[in-house]
Amino acid sequence: MKILKALTVLILWLLVCFGAAYVGAFFTSLSVDSWYPTLIKPSWTPSGAFIGAVWSLLYTLMALAAWLIWLKAEGYSRHRALAIFAFQLVLNVAWSGLFFGLRSPGLASLEIIALLAAILATTWVFWRISTVAGSMMIPYLVWAAFAAALNWAIWYLNALNH
Numbered sequence: 001m002k003i004l005k006a007l008t009v010l011i012l013w014l015l016v017c018f019g020a021a022y023v024g025a026f027f028t029s030l031s032v033d034s035w036y037p038t039l040i041k042p043s044w045t046p047s048g049a050f051i052g053a054v055w056s057l058l059y060t061l062m063a064l065a066a067w068l069i070w071l072k073a074e075g076y077s078r079h080r081a082l083a084i085f086a087f088q089l090v091l092n093v094a095w096s097g098l099f100f101g102l103r104s105p106g107l108a109s110l111e112i113i114a115l116l117a118a119i120l121a122t123t124w125v126f127w128r129i130s131t132v133a134g135s136m137m138i139p140y141l142v143w144a145a146f147a148a149a150l151n152w153a154i155w156y157l158n159a160l161n162h
Contacts, residue, residue, distance in 0.1 A: 120141060
């Protein structure tokens, strides 16, 4: 029965993370084929297919990390760690809403600072409970830092030309 409960919770974390991905993808779909191609982007901008593949891996790692925290922590420690995780996930979705939904790289470039801080806090809190869970958040932190640099470059390049 314990194994069934653990697997059920893993599936729930996968649904939560990929649910956030789905909402973010909805916002992205509002502009990715119309407005986004009109933007000036740096030469190091990855392809949409590559970005999608990376995000699929990252959402899987996030779900596994949250699940490990659920398994290892109890009480307040678990609640706090998973609340911070949930907050960063909300900020993750909000970034897509700002950048693609509102078509505002400027607002998104400010919001991504909060997102990076929340990912860093999540990574740190997870690490203190489980080094494996904390390690699983590091690729996300690195990718989000890259995304921030890309966001800022797009904002800068397009602000100069408008």
